[in-house]
Amino acid sequence: MISLRFAFISILLYSFGLAFFKEIWLSMLLAPLFLALVKPKSILPSFKKLLFLNIFILLVSLSAVLSKEYNLALLIFVRANAILFFTFLLFDKRDIFEITASLSSLGLPTKLSTLFFFVAKFIFIIKNEFQIIKKALLVRHFKRKTTLFTYKIYANIVGMLVVKCFERADKLKKAMILRNFGGKIYYAGENSVTKMDLVLLCFVLASIFLKIIKVNI
Amino acid sequence: MHISEGVLNPEILIGGAVISTAFVAYALKTLKNEEIPLVAVFSALFFIGSFIHVPIGPASIHLVLNGIIGAILGIRAFLAIGVALLLQGVLFGFGGITTLGVNTLNIALPGVIVYYLLKVKFDNILLNNIKYFFVGFGSVALSALMLSLTLALNGEAFYDVARLAFVSNVPIMAIEGIITMFAINFLQKVYPKVFRGSLA
Known part of the structure; x- marks a missing residue:
């Protein structure tokens, strides 16, 4: 291996x-x-x-x-x-x-390796949020067309994802403060x-x- | 928008890497620990942006989102976009390790430019909407221009593909502009603190 x-x-x-x-x-x-x-x-x-x-x-x-x-x-x-x-x-x-854990073992700055870890975590969360919104559109019988209405819907999806991003980031920030985060993630690998x-x-x-x-x- | 591995000359690759590293190093130095989650979540959003397919005629395009991410993060967009591009490169082959510097510069720098554009204030709703449209349109247009210039700098043999790269991005510029305009309007109504840094 x-x-x-x-x-x-x-x-x-x-x-x-x-x-x-x-x-x-x-x-x-x-x-x-x-x-x-x-x-x-x-x-x-x-x-x-x-x-x-x-x-x-x-x-x-x-x-x-x-x-x-x-x-x-x-x-x-x-x-x-x-x-x-x-x-x-x-x-x-x-x-x-x-992959992100291995990057931290390459001697990257601690802030950057922490960032990689959180990105990996958030990719799953944001992808999941996007899937939920997509399913909600399907249920409401939304049909994708080349119209201004469709683009407005997509803009709202982007807007909703940005709001979710802020909420998730805020929750994580509070959790970090609560756990007295010192700026470094430790890996067991x-x-x-x-x-x-x-x-x-x-x-x-x-x-x-x-x-x-x-x-x- | 990504330049693939194996295409560019080493001088361009090294030049792009050096400039991007300087921006990333500055962003990293000024980044506070409590800001890491925000940069990380927008890096993830940039990564997910390639899965959001928007219809255009019989085809579809995916969103770039460098404008809106740049408008929110400012210089930190270099970190968010650089990290996402590295992961896209190794997982999907969009870009790659050698082109990471060039691609980060081409995509993140226009985002940072529109961050400062958003600071220009108008009292008129129409002018504000034009400004929001330009956040999306301008960032993709600048990225496409930088992409074309990078290809053209690679040698005369790449002039044709450089022109094609710019022209093929024109519909993406327009759609990104429309979507960004509506998205910023939506965010200002629903969650105005998003643009605290750029629109305050």
């Missing part, structure tokens, strides 16, 4: 490393290929997510093709897909609370480095520094 702390270090190194590439080398795919072997069940969900995101990537590549920059177009396509595939494989089936973390790091470094088999058009 790859620790999330190392997942962040790996993705940071891999994506910034690939950003400096001016040519396509097949070896740059070593890290995502290794991860695909380690997490075969994550391959299909990751590809599904990639399909949708490729609309923008293809548009950018097409823009380069129209300027007759074929190598650049291919580089963008391969680089973007490699980084995104690697990201999806790393974070597939990971809980948002685990482990921070040890596993063998798999080190192997992944080796593959990431190999993807960045090894230049094997150049691809040209």
Whole structure:
């Protein structure tokens, strides 16, 4: 199992490393290929997510093709897909609370890691509030159309969510004061480095520094 | 509105990261402990905004909400939007780690600008409504402009996609403007303390 702390270090190194590439080398795919072997069940969900995101990537590549920059177009396509595939494989089936907790173990300022924890908590709460409002609209037979009335309803939804945000934030603030909150959240998770973390790091470094088999058009 | 991983040159990525880090560091330094829940909840709202689909003809768009969040949080919008963008990047691939700085700058800075725009006072209802419309419209328009400029700075090969990025955002600007105008009017009637910082 790859620790999330190392997942962040790996993705940071891999994506910034690939950003400096001016040519396509097949070896740059070593890290995502290794991860695909380690997490075969994550391959299909990751590809599904990639399909949708490729609309923008293809548009950018097409823009380069129209300027007759074929190598650049291919580089963008391969680089973007490699980084995104690697990201999806790393974070597939990971809980948002685990992700935010791992960020705090990276040595972020205490206020920022506390903020990450609360964001994770509030995402569930606000999403739930939004689902309740959506259900209420369904019950009242609201039909979405391109009309000013529809936009007014959506504006009221946004307004209601803002009000809920304030109320929730106020409750949490009072709870923090009541519990004499010192500005730091403590996590019970482990921070040890596993063998798999080190192997992944080796593959990431190999993807960045090894230049094997150049691809040209 | 998000620029994907793997598209931009390293000079732009590093430039965007440095500027955004400066804003985030300032926001973090001035952030009090009791303000953390408010920033966190609006970060969550920005995250959820991508699930609120508004119809436009046969298609639909999702709300950006950088205007209204900027209008409420001011400079702290950099924190709220940056955190939400990082989570969107790793969970959904909207943006990413390398583009986090550029995307945060492109989306949060217009929000901070409209925070100061809201401080301009009018006695006229119509002028106030135009101002509220501009909070939504202007923030998305500025974000789209900055997005296009970022793509154009990447090289001549990206001029076409930069133009396309701006034009495709025009309907979003209009809808965000209308929704923000109605939402601010709603909030002023129902919960006026929301804009204590910007409208007081």
